[in-house]
Amino acid sequence: MDIVILGSGNVATNLAKAFDAAGERLLQIYSPNIEHACVLAEQVGAEGISNLSEVVRNADLYIISVKDDAIEQVAQSLTEVSGLVVHTSGTTDLKSLSRYLKRVGVFYPLQTFSKSRLVSLDDVPLCLESSNDDDLSILIALAERLSSRVYQLDGEKRKVLHLSAVFACNFPNHLxxxxxxxxxxSGLDFDIMRPLxxxxxxxxMSNMPFDVQTGPSVRRDETTINKHLSMLNNLPHLQEIYQTLSNSIKIIHK
Amino acid sequence: MDIVILGSGNVATNLAKAFDAAGERLLQIYSPNIEHACVLAEQVGAEGISNLSEVVRNADLYIISVKDDAIEQVAQSLTEVSGLVVHTSGTTDLKSLSRYLKRVGVFYPLQTFSKSRLVSLDDVPLCLESSNDDDLSILIALAERLSSRVYQLDGEKRKVLHLSAVFACNFPNHLxxxxxxxxxxSGLDFDIMRPLxxxxxxxxMSNMPFDVQTGPSVRRDETTINKHLSMLNNLPHLQEIYQTLSNSIKIIHK
Incomplete structure (x- = not known):
């Protein structure tokens, strides 16, 4: 397929490289910042552009992978194209595209991406949506060439996934x-925590998290909980988080 | 070495099996519940006992791996033994043993253990403490046969590790x-979240978590944060956790 990617961030970068590796043809990478566009474009044999008017009209697929609040603006610039236009957002309605365009869809990869770390999509859930059966088939065929986990999900379910991902990824990383x-x-190195x-x-991966919960809160070991809270006296912000999550464990495992 | 393990919980079970696999000789497994003692004892070729007066006096090493508040009581029953006595607790002072015994130490594995899941200790940080250099050397030699990560840490640092482990393990699992x-x-299966x-x-494993934080809070994407909070209107307890952690991300990444 001939593909144009609109965006050069974490998701755009990982998708562009995965499509390239799978033998799809990347025609253009768009970013308002021409340097960003060209850095990624060079890596996948595409043309870097920074003006939406330069987007070719004859690609098979246009992937809008920009910040959520910029999706509509990019969609509005694509009214002349005949190909399928999808966005990659977990929280944005399909309507943001269908308001302006006929052939639209969603191609949402449920994963945490960084530019500096290339992630194989083999095992990444690719969540697809389209109101048109033919376009949905096109997306399914493409997704199945990249991943063994292809899901067809409506917008409401996709939003729930996105919310769950905050709990399963963003918040754990913050912890x-x-x-x-x-x-x-205390002068200790983070490395000691990595095996844990x-x-x-x-x-x-092979258990439900509820069944393998460990730690003082699930044991109702108040002595240890109180020791920990007092160790955090100088870090009240962490103390509050400890208290909140510890209480939540007790509620869920009551 | 001839080893007696006092306890039959998650840590005791994983340590007993690791020592057995490493060729150490397990003499006895103690648990107040004789069935629990015997189940583990059978698996490692030891004798199961449920009475502290039955503990043999001539082992090289006694490992107390019971609930924190039961450690002292077990220690008091070992005044007649000549071998080295250690506990495996992250939060308990060495004093809990040295108050009653001469040759004492700590053998704290920084890992989350379940009985049903055998963990290789190869990569598990084993955190050792002893006030006696000879006994410390014995513990180091033993630990190095089990793991490539052997640390000598005093009680204060060990307690910090234990607290950090709550943030790095117990709380993420709860999330x-x-x-x-x-x-x-929403009728969605947890399995879809596993690759993420x-x-x-x-x-x-190869980055500092601060450098790879993703999600709406670090992007200050208030539109998405507010959508997520309103999706949690019927789960006020989760809404509070979302708010607390989201604010924390903003504070730490300000």
Whole structure:
């Protein structure tokens, strides 16, 4: 397929490289910042552009992978194209595209991406939506060339996934940040925590997290909980988080 | 070494099996519940006992791996032994043993253990403490046969590790529980979240978590944050956690 990618951020970068690796043809990478566009374009043999009027009209697929609040503006510039136009957002309605365009869809990869770290899409859930059956088939065929986990989900379910991902990814990563902070205050290196983090995630690959909850709160070990809270006296912000999450564990495991 | 393990819980079970696999000789497993003692004892070729007066006096090493508030009581029953006595607790002072015994130490594995899931200790940080150099050397030699990560840490640092582990392990697992809950409310299966959880942990194996934080809060995407909060209107307990952690991300990344 001939593909144009509109965006050059974390998701755009990972998708562009995955499409390139899968043998799809990337025609253009658009970014309002021409440098950003060209850096990515060079890596995938495409043309970098920074003006929406330069977008070719004859591609098969246009992937809008920009900040949520910029999606509509990009969509409005694509009224002349005949190809299928999709966005990659977890929270944006399909309507943001169908308001302006006929052939539209969603191609939402449920993963955390960074530019500096290329993620294989083999195992990444690709969540698809389209109001047109033919276009949906096109998206399914493309997605199945990239991943073994292809889902067809409506907008409401996709939004729930996105919300859950905040709990399963963004918040745990933030707790790693806080663990690193606690360690640093005592001159300890974050590296000592890595095997534990790895095992904690591995454990829920084959178990439900509820069944493998450990720690003082699920044991109702108030002595340890109180020791921990008093150790955080100088970090009231972390103390509040400890209290909130500890209480939540007690509520859920009552 | 001839080893007696006092306890039959998650840590005791994983340590007993690791020592057995490493060729150490397990003499006895103690638990106040004789069935629990015997189940583990059978698996590692030891004798199961349920009475502290039955503990043999001539072992090289006694490992107390019981609930924190039961450690002293077990220690008091070991005044007649000549071997080294250690506990495996992250939060308990060495004094809890040295108050009653001469040759004492700590053997704290920084990992989350479940009976049903055998964890290799190869990569698990084993945190050691002893006030006697000879006994410390014995512990180091033993620990190095089990793991490539052996640390000598005093009680204060060990307590900090234990606190950090709550942030890096117990709380993230609880957030997986909450993600599963959000998904279930919409008829979605937790399995769809697994590749994301795995990648989130993998990412910090070679990066500092601060540098790879993603999500609406670090982007200050208030539109998405507000959508998420309103989706949680019927789950006020999760709404509070979302608000607390989202604010924390904004504070730490300001």
């Amino acid at each position: 790693y940040v806080l663990a690193a902070k606690v360690l640093k205050e 983090i790895s095992e904690t995630a591995d454990k829920v | 997986y529980v909450l993600a599963a809950k959000v998904l279930k409310e 959880i795995s990648e989130t942990a993998d990412k910090v």
